[in-house]
Amino acid sequence: MTTALPLDMAGIRVAPKVLLHDHLDGGLRPSTVLELAQQVGYPDLPASDTESLARWFRTAADSGSLEQYLETFAHTVAVMQTAAALERVARECAEDLAADGVVYAEVRFAPEQHLQAGLDLDEVVEAVLRGFTEGEQNAAQAGKRIKVRCLVTAMRHAARSLEIAELAVRFRARGVxxxxxxxxxxxxxxxxxxxxxxxxxxxxxxxTIHAGEAFGLPSIHEAISFCGTDRLGHGVRVIDDIELPPGTDPAATTFPDVTLGDIANYVRDKRIPLELCPSSNVQTGAVTDIASHPFNVLARLRFRVTVNTDNRLMSDTTMSREFKKLADQFGYGWSDLERFTVNAMKSAFIHFDERLELIDEVIKPGYAVLIE
Known part of the structure; x- marks a missing residue:
């Protein structure tokens, strides 16, 4: 297919994008981390200038271990303990995503990790939602359209998940x-x-449930069969239930001789969305590199794949960069990127009429000018 615009970073930034898996505490601007640390007197940052701090986060996250990857969040969470800090981080998150062409985002965070300075759970969520609203308004003034909604996360090693679920329902009409x-x-x-x-x-x-990232098929099986998840956070290891012939090229355009196991078939048949995060999946050791990432296999087999950033600070990434990496590696064109975007919009947790409006009035027209 010919394209009206070259599939380069400038064109990809213009293309409307939908983001379902992005962590608020993993997407701070390095300069904001430094400024907030100075304001609250946090002395333990590993670097004292923006460039060095950004490099440290990226390097530290490149551990090949999810557990070590998660250790980097100690610094960002430490400076997000006041209402003002939470509001600022959320506002800048919305602004940064809009500047990258994201038109809809679901940004998640764990309220239970932001109580050290005396805020309660409701106050934490209220501050973040205020920030998202301000960021949307600032983006609109800059000529960018974005809608940001929130997912509240419970930490799986803690014992507050029911309390956080109650929090999600309590704020469901206000942006969660x-x-x-x-x-x-x-x-x-x-x-x-x-x-x-x-x-x-x-x-x-x-x-949604983080599953099939560091742990394999058993976590996916539990998430869908016992817990009834609507989406799979990452879900990349569903590839372990797909048998490919020896020597199969992961960048092929067709995979005619594959065998899907029961779990893989169920995920595909039920159209359970996969919140795939290519760069992050490499950093945490879920996959070896982008070339061997199962994204293309899953996409060509018509799983409902979506493209996500996970943690923009730790991976030094944006949605545009993730799209560009996949396009370069697997030869995708604008129509492919449109399909991944529509996949994500169909899978969003907002109501059907809102999803349809964004698909019909923003996403499809946005790609129409890119595709001849």
Whole structure:
């Protein structure tokens, strides 16, 4: 297919994008981390200038271990303990995403990690939602359209998941559209939090679960079969239930001789969205490199794949960079990027009419000018 614009970074930034898996405490501007640390008297940052700090986060996250990757968050969470700090980080998050062409985003964070300075859970969420609203308004003044909604996350090693699920339902009409559990997967299966998921289902409220990242098929099986998740956070290891012939090229355009196991078939048949985060998946050791990432296999087999950033600070990334990496590696064109974007919009936790409006009035027209 010919293209009206070259598929380069300038064109990709213009293209409308939808982001479902982005952590608020993993997307701070390095300059903001430094300024907030000075304001609150946090002395433990590993660098004292913006460039060095950005490099430290990127290098420290390149550990090949999810557990070590998560250690970098100690610094960002430490400077996000006041209402003003939370509001600022959320505002800048919305502004940065809009500047990158993101038109809809669901940004998640764990309120229970922001109580050290005396805020309660409701105050934490209220501050973040105020920041998102301000960021949307600032983006609009700059000529950028974005809608940002929030997912509240419970830490899977803690025991507050039901409380956080209740928080999600309490704020569902004010900008919180779902619930999540996150943190180290090994030793902390999602089934430990069944009461939280049952609460969400009882209140007809959607949720996603981090599964199939550091841990394999068992976590995916639990998330979908026992917990009833609506989406899979990462879910990259579903590839372990797909048998490919020896020597298969991951960049091929067709995969005619594959065999799907029961879990893979269920995920595809039920159209369970996969919140894939290519750069992050490499950093945490879920995959070896972009070339061997199963994204293309899953996309060509028509799983509902979505493209996400996970943690923009730690991965030094944006949605545009993630799209460009995938396009360069697997030969995607504008129509492919449009499909991944529509996949994400269909999978969002806002209501159907809102999803349809964004697809029909923003996403499809936005790609129409890129595709001849």
């Amino acid at each position: 559209v779902g619930f999540d559990i996150a943190g180290a997967e090994a030793g902390f299966p999602p089934s430990r939090h069944l009461d939280a998921f049952e609460y969400m289902r009882a209140h007809n409220a959607p949720f």
